[in-house]
Amino acid sequence: MGDETEPAGESVEVTVPAGDAGGRVDKALARALPDWSRQRLKVLFDDGKVCVNGSTVAGKVKVAEGDVIALFLPESPSTKVEPMPVPLEILFEDEHLVAVNKPCGMVTHPGAGVVPPTLCHALLAHTDGQLAFAGGEERPGVVHRLDKATTGVIVFAKTDEAYYGLVKSFSERLTKKEYLAIVAGSPQLEAGSILEPIERDLHNRTRMAVREDGKPAHTDWRVVQRLNEHHCLIHCRIHTGRTHQIRVHLSHLGMPLYGDSTYGFRPRHGAEWPENFFLHARQLEIPHPISGQKLVISAEPPEAFEMQVKKFAQ
Known part of the structure; x- marks a missing residue:
């Protein structure tokens, strides 16, 4: 496959699942690392920073189930974040915090x-x-996060006092977080709760998994609309904030997010892969970090989400 040498530096490893066997290594990585841009992956391939089973490879090389793909990352030159003007939909703002409808x-x-x-x-x-x-120069204002493909309500702290107040509310579970998800699957029940613990996947450190030795996780779900025989619109309320919690829990129940290849989604009958999965942070209820007054911040799903719902419901 290439040179039997591995570049020095920090690495990320991915084990090829059965669903990607026989496909190209660059495609397998794009599905395993949905938060990574394709341009970033291409640069790593071009720089010889991607190996399969210890050998440097090009993006077109085919992989087999169980192959270990390693990416070797260059050192970050700086952690300081500089302002970059980008249009944003502001949902709420005062002198202490700002809430955005994340695209x-x-x-x-x-x-x-x-x-x-x-x-x-x-x-x-x-x-x-x-x-x-x-919270550090590299993450100004950040008190919680949403995955790259996830849309909806997210709040940032504008002052250190607000930061500590918001962190306290999230850590003490004083928040109420509600989501909408389009899933591949049709559950027999109309609603339920899942309390399976979550921890890092032992075979792929970029994924999370249900594990007996994991951290407690609690998701309530209910069917909003059965869109067709194979897809549903699901409402979720999460009582904990584990990484990828909704994605892991719904996949564990046999209804992965539509488009979420990381957690088990596969297109039906050779259909095209969706560009992203469909998860929307619909509403966040939280005490104001200074006044303590209840804040309820909501955001409507983006047009692409609504269009997908309509397409399945036709």
């Missing part, structure tokens, strides 16, 4: 494999630099 495809904060602008960059520009730095 699909925008990452919450900088990190490995992330190409700016992120919400942090955009909000630094919007607030003229008035975001809390109590």
Whole structure:
């Protein structure tokens, strides 16, 4: 496949699942790492920073089930985030915090494999630099996050006092978080709760998984609409905030998010892969970090989400 040498530096490893066996390595990585941009992956291939079973490979090389893909990352030159003007839909703002309707495809904060602008960059520009730095220069204002493809309500702290107040509310579960999801599957029940613990997948460190030794996780769900024989619109309320919690729990129940290849979605009968999965943070209820007054912040699903619902319901 190439040279039997591995570049030095921090690495990320992915084990090829059965569903990607026989396909190209670049396609397998794009599905395993949905938060990574294709351009970022292409640069790593071009720079010889991708190996399969210890051998440097090009993106077109085919992989087999169980192959280990390793990406070797260059060191980050700086952690400081600079303002970058980007149009945003502001849902609520005062001198203490700002809530945004996060668009699909925008990452919450900088990190490995992330190409700016992120919400942090955009909000630094919007607030003229008035975001809390109590959590570190690399994540100004961040108190919680949404995945790259997830849309909807997200809040940022503008002062350190607000930052600590918001972190306290999230950690003590004083928030009420509601989501809408389009899933592939048709559950027998109309509603239910899942309390399966979640932890890192032992075979793929970029994924989470239901594990007996995991951290407690609690998701309530109900069917909003049975769109057709194979797809449903689901409402979720999460009582905990584990990484990828809704994606993991719904997949565990046999109804992965439509388009979420990381957690088991596969197109039916050779249909095309959706560009993104469909998960929307519909509403966040939280005490104001300074006044304690209840804030209820809502956002309607984006047009692409609504169009997909209508398409399945036809």
